[in-house]
Amino acid sequence: MFLPLHDRNPIRHISFPYVNYALIGATVLVFLVQSILTEPEWDRFVLGFGMIPVVVRDLYPAPVAWLPDQSTLVTYAFLHADWLHLLSNMLFLWVFGDNIEDALGHVRYLVFYFLCAAAAALVHLLFNINDxxxxxxxxxxxxxxxxxxxxLFPHARVYVLFRLVIxxxxxxxAVWxxxxxxxxxxxxxxIGSEEPVAWWAHLGGILAGLxxxxxxxxxxxILFGGR
Structure with a gap:
């Protein structure tokens, strides 16, 4: 129903959110690499760097022998299934990420992003333990x-694309x-949706961010700012 376009929330502490843009750039670059792979290569790439619960739990050997099992708690976040999956995530990151980098600082924002990715993956694992x-x-x-x-910014204004008829x-x-x-x-x-969406990962991520x-x-x- 709501697709964010941009927010009215200027950055105040940094001159440029280069970590946020680097994360977007790296994620897009990984997807471009994925897009030139053959189907068998794509499958091996996703199995090797995606987060597989039974592999993280050491019940099955890792598809990529040199990659530590638990590293996929972060690497999975750079992979995407298709262009729509990629662009929707990068749009949200572009709209909201610069202000969080501003509020945390460059290094802590990068650590924060990886911690949220790992927390989301662990919550997904908890509810899909034998997946x-x-x-x-x-x-x-x-x-x-x-x-x-x-x-941090619940009162900031976010311009969204809202659709009822047009x-x-x-x-x-932002809070709305x-x-x-x-x-x-x-x-x-x-409702137990059958859509191939990691709902638990989403909730785990947002709880970690909070x-x-x-x-x-x-x-x-300050907390609860953005006015």
Whole structure:
């Protein structure tokens, strides 16, 4: 229902969010590599760097022998199934990530992003403990960024593309948009959606973002701001 376009929330502490843009660039680059692979190569790539619960639990050997099993708790976040999967995640990261990098600082933002990715993967593992399929996508890490935004800038205005009959750009408080997004994840979990979407990873990521934003924010950044 809501597709974010941009926010009205200037950065105040850094001159340029280069870590956020580097994450976007690296993720797009990995997908470009994926896109030139043959189907068997693509499968091996995803199995090797995606997060497979039974591999992380050391029940099955890792497809990539030189890669530590637990490293896929982060590497999976750079893989995507298709262009729509990639672009939707990168759009959310572009809209919300710069302000979180500003609020945390460059190094802590990078650590924060990886921690949210790992937390999302672990929550997915917890509820899919014997799953043989790989988890891929930046959604969990991006959900963490959205959780931090909800904690730090709930009153900031976000311009969203809102559609009832025709799409129209509409400025709304971030808390409204993010609350709808969280509610959607919970709804699909409750009804037991069969869509190939890692709902638990999304919720794990957003919870990690909510919790980590508090201790990792730089001094002087208040909670529940954005006015």
């Amino acid at each position: 043989l399929g790989p988890l891929i996508g930046a959604s969990g890490a991006v959900a963490g960024v959205m959780g931090a935004y909800l904690m 799409p129209i750009p509409l400025p709304i408080p 948009m993010l609350a709808v997004w969280i509610g959607t994840q919970v709804f699909y979990l409750v 919790l980590l934003a508090v201790p990792l924010r730089r001094r002087g950044v």
